[in-house]
Amino acid sequence: MDKKQVIEILEEIGTLLELKGENPFKTRAYENAARALRGVSEDLNELVASNRLRGIKGIGEAISEKITTLVTTGTLKYYEELRRSFPPGIMELLRIPGLGPKKAKKLLDDLGVAS
Secondary structure (H helix, E strand, O other), rough: OHHHHHHHHHHHHHHHHHHHOHHOOOOOOOOOEEEEEHHOOOHHHHHHHHHHHHHOOOOHHHHHHHHHHHHOOOOOHHHHHHHHHHOOOHHHHHOOOOOHHHHHHHHHHHOOOOO
């Protein structure tokens, strides 16, 4: 899995956690990790292989482990379970301009709208 895909998944995890009403610090941790990875020019596979993800400001132990799993296996059980906890069209709903996680959650909760 390449760096761009990992960044997209980290951002999506942050968004889904926000929709779920999780602790804002946890949500922000995934957003910060995605931003940190975006700013690193070194190859992600090399960072994982040399166990240097934790040396990047904004990436802690838990997220480092998740990134390592994504890079080495191409999948992440945590992410898959989180996605399954929402209706299938929720991420597409969030791509509508002006519709952020809070409004999407309201549509989801109040109206049952998912796509």
